[in-house]
Amino acid sequence: MPIIVHKYGGTSVGTPEKIKNVARKVKKVHDRGNEVVVIVSAMGHTTDELIDLMDKITDNPSPREYDMLVSTGEQVSAALLAMALQEIGCPAVSLTGGQAGVKTEDIYKKARIKDIHLDRMKKELKQGNVVVITGFQGIDSKGDIITIGRGGSDTSAVAIAAALAADVCDIYTDVDGVYTTDPRIVKNARKIENISYEEMLELASLGAQVLHPRSVECASFYDIVIHLRSSTKDITGTYIKSVAQIAREASKMEKKEPVRGIALDENIAKVGILKVPDKPGIAAHIFGALAAESINVDMIVQSIHSAGAMADMAFTVNRTDMKKAVQVTEKLKKKLAAVSVIWDPDVCKVSIVGKGMVSQPGTAAKMFDALSKAKINIQMISTSEIRVSCVVRKEQGKKAVQILHKVFGLEKVR
Ligand code: ADP
Ligand code: ASP
Ligand code: MG
Numbered sequence: 001m002p003i004i005v006h007k008y009g010g011t012s013v014g015t016p017e018k019i020k021n022v023a024r025k026v027k028k029v030h031d032r033g034n035e036v037v038v039i040v041s042a043m044g045h046t047t048d049e050l051i052d053l054m055d056k057i058t059d060n061p062s063p064r065e066y067d068m069l070v071s072t073g074e075q076v077s078a079a080l081l082a083m084a085l086q087e088i089g090c091p092a093v094s095l096t097g098g099q100a101g102v103k104t105e106d107i108y109k110k111a112r113i114k115d116i117h118l119d120r121m122k123k124e125l126k127q128g129n130v131v132v133i134t135g136f137q138g139i140d141s142k143g144d145i146i147t148i149g150r151g152g153s154d155t156s157a158v159a160i161a162a163a164l165a166a167d168v169c170d171i172y173t174d175v176d177g178v179y180t181t182d183p184r185i186v187k188n189a190r191k192i193e194n195i196s197y198e199e200m201l202e203l204a205s206l207g208a209q210v211l212h213p214r215s216v217e218c219a220s221f222y223d224i225v226i227h228l229r230s231s232t233k234d235i236t237g238t239y240i241k242s243v244a245q246i247a248r249e250a251s252k253m254e255k256k257e258p259v260r261g262i263a264l265d266e267n268i269a270k271v272g273i274l275k276v277p278d279k280p281g282i283a284a285h286i287f288g289a290l291a292a293e294s295i296n297v298d299m300i301v302q303s304i305h306s307a308g309a310m311a312d313m314a315f316t317v318n319r320t321d322m323k324k325a326v327q328v329t330e331k332l333k334k335k336l337a338a339v340s341v342i343w344d345p346d347v348c349k350v351s352i353v354g355k356g357m358v359s360q361p362g363t364a365a366k367m368f369d370a371l372s373k374a375k376i377n378i379q380m381i382s383t384s385e386i387r388v389s390c391v392v393r394k395e396q397g398k399k400a401v402q403i404l405h406k407v408f409g410l411e412k413v414r
Helices: 016-031 046-057 063-070 072-087 119-126 153-163 197-205 213-222 243-249 282-292 319-336 355-359 363-373 394-407
Strands: 003-008 035-040 092-095 102-104 113-116 130-134 137-139 145-147 168-173 194-196 225-230 238-241 261-265 268-277 297-304 310-318 340-344 347-353 380-384 387-393
Touching (some): 003 153, 016 072, 016 130, 035 119, 046 063, 063 145, 102 153, 130 153, 153 168, 194 197, 197 261, 197 347, 261 394, 268 282, 268 347, 282 319, 387 394
Parallel strands (some): 003 168, 092 130, 102 137
Antiparallel strands (some): 268 340, 297 310, 347 387, 380 387
């Protein structure tokens, strides 16, 4: 019997009516004789509201209690969906990540899923139940509840699909596919039919919130097709699959556009340490200290002062890590004989992504030219074979995306 794995995001289960609607859709799939597993996120903005509550209690929450708290949102939606299914005559059971056998690393707040023990899930499926599982969480080796990073329910779903050897994981959300950029920013953004794991992973890692990056990584590793689609419209969405599969299915050799999508990440901050002596070992010292505090550093720029053996070092971190990164850098300032530490939360990162960039020189230059014509100053740049990212002032981020979308002709149907 085929196993169907569906995931419904926060907005799709945001109200009792929406949960009832999801239940009706799930029942139809179950009635066709399928075994069905559904992964759910917390209702609407519940996770943010739980974090707001926490902020009213403490500035310095224990990571263990953070996970205990924020994981509760998914329990509410899972239990309500199971009840809604039972109410319309569809047998269902809800399980927490731990009950469903989702084992994670022993790291609070951002663990990876290590393993999934299927016994309980299989038993419930065999009894004819739809199994509704809380996304975003699992348990560690001590049996503590662990969350896997904001937006992580997508990853729970793909990991469960992989463990159950499903070929496809359907991710239902409030847009009907992956667009060339966030359709909230560019009204004429275009829906993409098929996108490779590599391009989707870049877009997701660079801030396109539509999928959790690790879900794409996991899908690529286990060769699971993700079908990202609308929870309200019954239409085909976007397929995320391997380049080889896309090429096999294409009727003709597709022309490779240099840019397939644009992402905006407004959740970053810049930190700088100024006038550090320019000698071997300084970068290792700074970034070693940040790594020891589990702070992920993204872009790094070092500039040399002409006046002497001094350098300025600037880097970006996730905005939630800014305070900690400044504390770590301030501590090093004296030791390294640096002059000052600066920080700026009012920046953002705009990135263009596309595999076709490799064979088309001049794509980065075209991006810089478009930004300069719009009087948008670029503060930092980083590149890979398939992307170019620029840090700009936060208030100019959306405008930058709109301009680049136009300059690269992404609105045109191909
Ligand atoms: P869910 O609650 O279902 O997980 P999210 O809010 O996490 O949904 O993700 C869906 C949102 O992602 C959309 O509403 C859209 O505004 C945003 N988004 C950002 N970039 C893109 C993109 N390239 N294509 C589609 N949606 C995008
Ligand atoms: N509820 C969690 C969050 O808001 C996980 C998710 O929605 O995927 O981050
Ligand atoms: Mg999401």
